[in-house]
Amino acid sequence: MKHRSLYIKILSALLVFGAWEIAGRIPISYAFPTFLESMSALARMTFDGSIFVAYAETLKPLVLGVAISTVFGIGLGLWIGLSERFEWLFSPIFIVMQAAPLAALIPLLVMAYGIGLTSKVFVVCIMAMPVIVLSTSSAVRNTPASMKEMAQSFLAKDYQVVLKVVIPAASPVIFSGLRLGVSAGFIGAILSELKITPTGVGDIITYSRSIADYPSMYAAIFSIILLAVLFLNLLEKIENTLFKGNDRGYVTD
Amino acid sequence: MVMSQTDAAFSNAEPIEQDVAVSVRGVSKNYGAVEALKDMSLEFPRGQLTSLLGPSGCGKTTLLKIIAGLLKPDTGEITVNGKAVVGPGPNRAFVFQDFALLPWANVMRNVAFGLELRGVAKSEREDKAAKYINDVGLQGFEKAYPHELSGGMRQRVGLARALSVDAKVLLLDEPFSAVDEQTRRKFQEDLLALVANENKTFIFVTHSIEEAVYVSDQIAILLPRPSRVSEIIRPSSFRLKGAENIRRDPEYLDIVDEIWASLRDYVE
Secondary structure (H helix, E strand, C coil): CHHHHHHHHHHHHHHHHHHHHHHHHCCCCCCCCCHHHHHHHHHHHCEEEEEHHHHHHCCCCCCCHHHHHHHHHHHHHHHHHHHHHHHHHHHHHHHHHHCHHHHHHHHHHHHHHHCCCCHHHHHHHHHHHHHHHHHHHHHHCCHHHHHHHHHCCCCCCCHHEEEEEEEHHHHHHHHHHHHHHHHHHHHHHHHHHCCCCCCCHHHHHHHHCCCCHHHHHHHHHHHHHHHHHHHHHCCCCCCCCHHHHHCCCCCCC | CCCCCCCHHHHHHHHHHHCCCEEEEEEEEEECCEEEEEEEECCCECCCEEEECCCCCHHHHHHHHHHHCCCCCEEEEEEEEEECCCCCCCEEECCCCCCCCCCCCCHHHHHHHHHHHCCCCCHHHHHHHHHHHHCCCCCCCCCHHHHCCCHHHHHHHHHHHHHHHCCCEEEEECCCCCCCCCHHHHHHHHHHHHHHCCEEEEEEEEECCCHHHHCCEEEEECCCCCCCCEECCCCCCCCCCHHHHHHCCHHHHHHHHHHHHHHHHHHC
16 A cells, blocks of 8 residues: 555656646747756756755745744644634634735835844744644644533643643644645735845846746746655654654544 | 332331442533533442433433533542542443444453553453453353354453452443343342442443343432432342242232333333
8 A cells, every 4th residue: 555655646646747848838838947957057056056055045044034933923822722812812813824925025024124033033923923823723722621610620730631631632633734824824924025136046036037937937946846745755754753643543433 | 309109018128228338429410501400419339230221311320320410510529438530530430322332352362451551461451351351151261352253252251351350349241131131140140149249339230121120229210301310229039038939929020010101101
């Protein structure tokens, strides 16, 4: 079974890349390179090291923003989920944040925090945090009541109820929120480099487009997607080691 | 306490034992405008099994959760071994209707969970848990997860968890209602053995008349609107005849009929 799912993954990748190659060869647009051209551009940038220099720049706001969003997002989400009053106070902020047209807000952020790292970290956080907060809080709120009662009847202290029952019970939904949040964070990082100042991968995209070097542009886009996928897989591995029973489902279902 | 007057069998009941493990005095509980319990008083003799039996809505689970300390009564007092109940305590353990097992933890950890919360060292609590896993007949399933077990086995885990904390009072909230009929019968027999062998007081909530009469030393019939204890029945003569003879004992059958006659009007 394991092998079959691997074959299916490879088949799916082949289909997508094949369609890309064909679309590039027709070509559907002068500005759309073939898959192979893009890959050779990616290989070139990898060997001359320019992609690594770019990522050193892009990863700064990305890692910082995702880390902040994860820590504060899960923390706030737990708090909101555990306390009714906090939900009324904070939930609307994150719902508005999630619905806000970010591109329109970027000029405001730049005016307030300049064109440096701070603004970019903000963009990543605005993208990543709401979904993490909202899914954490709803997961916490939906902890089965009988499990909490069980812990209390066996003399759990409040912190033990949270650590040993609420968080493990909420962890599958927290992690799915985290996956969505992290992918949104990747979008935010690139958006900030396109909209604020062209640095890192955003710079490769902007610059290659301006000199009509489309293979390099698509290579940069492809690389960020690849990185996001790898990161999400890593997240799944972390989840499976931290909470071994998560794939096992609820008894009372 | 009110005794049934209609059935001759009840006159054979032993005098009520003075040694009371749990006593409920004047307990009331309202949920908004709904009176869940009104001025309820009951005593639970030590080392025996008392059933709380009644139609749905009579407040039997509410009473059990108040005894457990999970709910606070609006008025009245509960004492366990003479000490007033202010919250959950080490002298009581609860068995839940829906098992309330941790799905991410294996049988061993679920059984040892009560001890884990008390800060008992891992090796010590696993030794203890292993003993009770054996006692409930789940040896070999220590590493299994709850979703891999049948309903009956899950409740055995819940029972082992409650036994492992060594509480003197065991509170069982319709523990067998989610398991199939055959497993249920086996459970009832095991429960009789448990009451006989362990020096514990059992408080057992059920909506099954047959089950209550089969397992109980004392049955408290609760009636709704307003919730109250309508009578207390203490079957006696068939208790010593062996588990397999209970269901065809005339007294058993009479009590079942008697209880149904008094509950019939309250069932929608």
